[in-house]
Amino acid sequence: MLALSLRFLRRNALRIGVVLGTFALVAGFILAQQMREAFAEQDYQSNRAQVLAAQLRASELGLESAELSDLQRQELTTASETPPQASAPFNQDRIAFFSRVADQEAQIKDQLESRVQKLLTETHDSAQNSAKQLSTSLQKAKQVGVDEQLLVEFAGLPSKAQIEVEVATTVRAYRAVSTELKAPLSKLSLLIADQEATNQLVGQYAAQAAARNHGDATAARAGASAALSRVQADMQTARIFQMDVSVVDLHVQKLAAQLNRVTAAAELDQVSGGLMVQDKVLQDAMTQTLPEKALTISLKEQVIRAYSHGQQVFWSYVTTGRPGLETDSGSFKVYWKVSPWTMHSPWPKGSPYWYPDSKVRMVMWFNGGDGIHDASWRSRYGPGTNGPHYDPTGEDTGTHGCVNVPYSNMVWLWNWTPTGTAVIVY
Numbered sequence: 001m002l003a004l005s006l007r008f009l010r011r012n013a014l015r016i017g018v019v020l021g022t023f024a025l026v027a028g029f030i031l032a033q034q035m036r037e038a039f040a041e042q043d044y045q046s047n048r049a050q051v052l053a054a055q056l057r058a059s060e061l062g063l064e065s066a067e068l069s070d071l072q073r074q075e076l077t078t079a080s081e082t083p084p085q086a087s088a089p090f091n092q093d094r095i096a097f098f099s100r101v102a103d104q105e106a107q108i109k110d111q112l113e114s115r116v117q118k119l120l121t122e123t124h125d126s127a128q129n130s131a132k133q134l135s136t137s138l139q140k141a142k143q144v145g146v147d148e149q150l151l152v153e154f155a156g157l158p159s160k161a162q163i164e165v166e167v168a169t170t171v172r173a174y175r176a177v178s179t180e181l182k183a184p185l186s187k188l189s190l191l192i193a194d195q196e197a198t199n200q201l202v203g204q205y206a207a208q209a210a211a212r213n214h215g216d217a218t219a220a221r222a223g224a225s226a227a228l229s230r231v232q233a234d235m236q237t238a239r240i241f242q243m244d245v246s247v248v249d250l251h252v253q254k255l256a257a258q259l260n261r262v263t264a265a266a267e268l269d270q271v272s273g274g275l276m277v278q279d280k281v282l283q284d285a286m287t288q289t290l291p292e293k294a295l296t297i298s299l300k301e302q303v304i305r306a307y308s309h310g311q312q313v314f315w316s317y318v319t320t321g322r323p324g325l326e327t328d329s330g331s332f333k334v335y336w337k338v339s340p341w342t343m344h345s346p347w348p349k350g351s352p353y354w355y356p357d358s359k360v361r362m363v364m365w366f367n368g369g370d371g372i373h374d375a376s377w378r379s380r381y382g383p384g385t386n387g388p389h390y391d392p393t394g395e396d397t398g399t400h401g402c403v404n405v406p407y408s409n410m411v412w413l414w415n416w417t418p419t420g421t422a423v424i425v426y
Helices: 002-011 013-061 065-079 093-143 148-152 157-167 171-200 202-215 219-241 248-261 264-290 407-414
Strands: 293-298 303-308 311-317 330-333 337-340 341-343 359-360 363-367 370-374 403-405 422-425
Touching: 013 065, 013 093, 065 093, 093 148, 093 157, 093 171, 148 171, 157 171, 171 202, 171 248, 202 264, 219 248, 219 264, 248 264, 248 330, 293 359, 303 370, 311 370, 311 407, 330 363, 337 370, 363 422, 370 407, 403 407
Parallel strands: 293 422, 370 403
Antiparallel strands: 293 303, 303 311, 330 422, 337 363, 341 359, 363 370
16 A cells, blocks of 8 residues: 555656645745735834824924814825725735825825924924014114103013023924014004104194195094094904004094094094004004915905905905804914815715815815815805805805805905915904
């Protein structure tokens, strides 16, 4: 029997070797594919852990939700993808899947780290500039003759602010310094502008008012009332930008009280001149203090306005978020402009909020998934359109949080608005 077995093995040695070799090759290939898949999945998990760690660090440094939410959504979308079902050696699609999502996670991490570094630099520079501006403004206030009593509250602030900038290490801390200095800087700016204007312009404006009304008390009162309305409107704009207008407001209140008391044309001209001076003071301060460009969105009026140094240069009716998906109020910045773009519903089909893919010509993102963009599916804008209304085009309620703008007006805004422009929603 043994002899027969040995004879059989000798006769079929090559065949047996081929069979065994084939089994060995197949087993080796299966093992190699399993290891490739394991390494690819491990690489993905490692990259994802790094993204989550970078997100945590960004939050600890003080980045705001609106500055992170787009990348967080990208990461969640990547992490929620399901790999194809297959086993080695037929698992090449799984290997490719893990390699792809690993690359996506690595790209998200790089974008996040780049954004964090950029914001650290920007907020540091902003805080440093605010500290320097405070010192410069305080010196100028003394030079133009602002009452010393009005400057007592600013004593020691420049040194304190510089120390805070030097010890700060996070976006949150740098922003805290800038926020802390915003009010005193605005107030100093108003004090300086007020003193400079008061020194030069009251008599000049009073003379101009007198030349217009020719001594007619009725015309003089109408001119003073118009000047009062103008400065009150500008104060309202300044308050939207969180400027401290208390100094101007105090003067305006006193002049408004005089307007109610005086009757002679010459006295009314003095009131008119004083009000025009206060308006110039306020406008000068807005030019120095407010952003070079800014957008405001009034949820009540359903209006977007463009401002250059606090002076309105453009406005348009808009439509904002519907009930339950209202557009967030607050201060933001245009962080990304893209054209064209396809809006994709983050809600699943069947949800009352789901919508089909919708193409827009241009969009300016300012708060995570909220953007300012045109809307070809809408023909009515303005008050009431953020709730149920009649629109012959078909879109008869508000948006999902975005701000819709008529196309022609959106073209103007797109061309005028650079990335980084302040957006104030109120």
